[in-house]
Amino acid sequence: xxxxxxxxxxxxxxxxxxxxxxxxxxxxxxxxxxxxxxxxxxxxxxxxxxxxxxxxxxxxxxxxxxxxxxxxxxxxxxxxxxxxxxxxxxxxxxxxxxxxxxxxxxxxxxxxxxxxxxxxxxxxxxxxxxxxxxxxxxxxxxxxxxxxxxxxxxxxxxxxxxxxxxxxxxxxxxxxxxxxxxxxxxxxxxxxxxxxxxxxxxxxxxxxxxxx
Amino acid sequence: xxxxxxxxxxxxxxxxxxxxxxxxxxxxxxxxxxxxxxxxxxxxxxxxxxxxxxxxxxxxxxxxxxxxxxxxxxxxxxxxxxxxxxxxxxxxxxxxxxxxxxxxxxxxxxxxxxxxxxxxxxxxxxxxxxxxxxxxxxxxxxxxxxxxxxxxxxxxxxxxxxxxxxxxxxxxxxxxxxxxxxxxxxxxxxxxxxxxxxxxxxxxxxxxxxxxxxxxxxxxxxxx
Numbered sequence: 056x057x058x059x060x061x062x063x064x065x066x067x068x069x070x071x072x073x074x075x076x077x078x079x080x081x082x083x084x085x086x087x088x089x090x091x092x093x094x095x096x097x098x099x100x101x102x103x104x105x106x107x108x109x110x111x112x113x114x115x116x117x118x119x120x121x122x123x124x125x126x127x128x129x130x131x132x133x134x135x136x137x138x139x140x141x142x143x144x145x146x147x148x149x150x151x152x153x154x155x156x157x158x159x160x161x162x163x164x165x166x167x168x169x170x171x172x173x174x175x176x177x178x179x180x181x182x183x184x185x186x187x188x189x190x191x192x193x194x195x196x197x198x199x200x201x202x203x204x205x206x207x208x209x210x211x212x213x214x215x216x217x218x219x220x221x222x223x224x225x226x227x228x229x230x231x232x233x234x235x236x237x238x239x240x241x242x243x244x245x246x247x248x249x250x251x252x253x254x255x256x257x258x259x260x261x262x263x264x265x266x267x
Numbered sequence: 268x269x270x271x272x273x274x275x276x277x278x279x280x281x282x283x284x285x286x287x288x289x290x291x292x293x294x295x296x297x298x299x300x301x302x303x304x305x306x307x308x309x310x311x312x313x314x315x316x317x318x319x320x321x322x323x324x325x326x327x328x329x330x331x332x333x334x335x336x337x338x339x340x341x342x343x344x345x346x347x348x349x350x351x352x353x354x355x356x357x358x359x360x361x362x363x364x365x366x367x368x369x370x371x372x373x374x375x376x377x378x379x380x381x382x383x384x385x386x387x388x389x390x391x392x393x394x395x396x397x398x399x400x401x402x403x404x405x406x407x408x409x410x411x412x413x414x415x416x417x418x419x420x421x422x423x424x425x426x427x428x429x430x431x432x433x434x435x436x437x438x439x440x441x442x443x444x445x446x447x448x449x450x451x452x453x454x455x456x457x458x459x460x461x462x463x464x465x466x467x468x469x470x471x472x473x474x475x476x477x478x479x480x481x482x483x484x485x486x487x488x489x490x491x
Contacts, residue, residue, distance in 0.1 A: 064335045071327065071339050074347035082350040086357035093360040187449045195437075 072200060074088050088089035104194070105149055105167035107204065111139045115149065117157035120256070121236075126246050128162065129241035136256055145257050148173055148249060154241035158233040159183040162192075166245045170253070172207045177242060182234075199228055199235070209247040215245040272397075287407040287468050291378035296370050296410060297457040301421070303440075306414025308362045309369055310407025312351050317379050318379035318399035318408075321346045324387040336466075341374075342384045348374045360374050361431040371425075413460045419443070421451030435466060469475025 098116045118138040128134040130153030137149040147169045153161040163181035179192045191197040217223025285291045299305045316424030323343045352370045355363040387395040
């Protein structure tokens with residue numbers, strides 16, 4: 056290959072690379088706003104179900120704080136908490152935590168708790184449990200995860216926070232007992248953390264200044 | 268032209284179907300076809316990328332030296348896939364979440380590089396876009412067929428979650444049974460379904476061929 060041909064190839068590549076970059080940049084320009092709006096809407100929408108029946112201000116996603124390790128919440132990563140206010144008054148907190156003893160990897164949970172420690176809702180955000188068995192913790196597959204609404208740290212007491220097979224108060228899932236055990240344990244740990252650390256959760260500054 | 272047009276559709280959808288005959292793009296084909304809507308979504312995305320990449324490769328074919336054609340195809344395809352991914356994130360966010368990594372992975376779908384190499388680099392822009400259309404449709408239809416089959420047998424439903432593409436409330440589609448044969452939804456089911464599809468195609472082809480060349484049944488068995 057002569058030197059001239061090498062140059063020619065180089066220039067062709069550069070021109071096409073520039074064209075392709077322009078194409079991607081243009082598409083990004085046209086979509087960036089919508090993508091950002093979608094992300095926020097999705098977050099708000101996925102947080103709502105865990106707050107059933109509560110009155111609150113709509114912008115839950117803006118009140119996020121991150122609680123770094125070490126903490127006593129389930130999961131080995133930093134936990135995310137969304138503080139829920141009605142006007143200026145805190146009414147509840149939404150915890151994003153991971154149950155670590157699931158059947159296949161961590162189970163990401165969203166746990167909503169009111170100020171007096173009552174569960175307002177639990178949702179499974181992410182999991183890799185077995186399809187048809189453990190995946191019935193999703194609300195689209197069964198209502199299993201709804202049974203925690205209205206319970207709190209002392210209702211039932213510690214030995215009641217188990218599946219019925221283990222002598223507790225909560226329903227199990229046929230064919231999957233590891234998954235329910237892990238989720239129940241994680242919910243109880245979250246409730247215990249919140250009752251002990253309410254000041255910490257609500258004392259810190261809003262997320263705009265530190266979350267980013 | 269009309270006759271050759273029909274011929275080309277026949278070849279894209281059946282005779283040279285990228286998934287069924289050329290066995291290209293198997294990774295997305297096997298991975299996303301657990302439901303009909305996933306197959307449809309990835310099928311349409313692949314179709315769009317294939318048509319656009321064929322158009323661009325064909326339009327630039329005169330300036331591209333043969334030595335650097337492969338990096339240029341990769342560049343073009345990767346940019347187009349990024350654009351499609353952004354468009355999905357902006358207008359079909361639910362589907363984007365369901366398909367996840369498989370949208371960016373369209374880059375690695377060999378069906379697209381293959382069409383650029385064997386067709387678009389040698390033919391006019393119009394003809395190349397048509398090639399993208401027929402080949403992409405063949406691939407998309409196969410994805411939809413396998414998606415429908417796996418969803419029907421594996422979950423007992425059909426057309427669930429079509430809202431991911433068309434908007435509206437989450438819908439469960441046609442529910443024929445509460446539970447299905449789970450194996451088909453899990454990864455091995457994808458292999459079984461594709462194998463069945465290929466076997467079915469071969470059986471139909473053989474039957475047709477036999478119908479066209481009538482040989483006495485005994486003679487045929489003797490020939491083998």
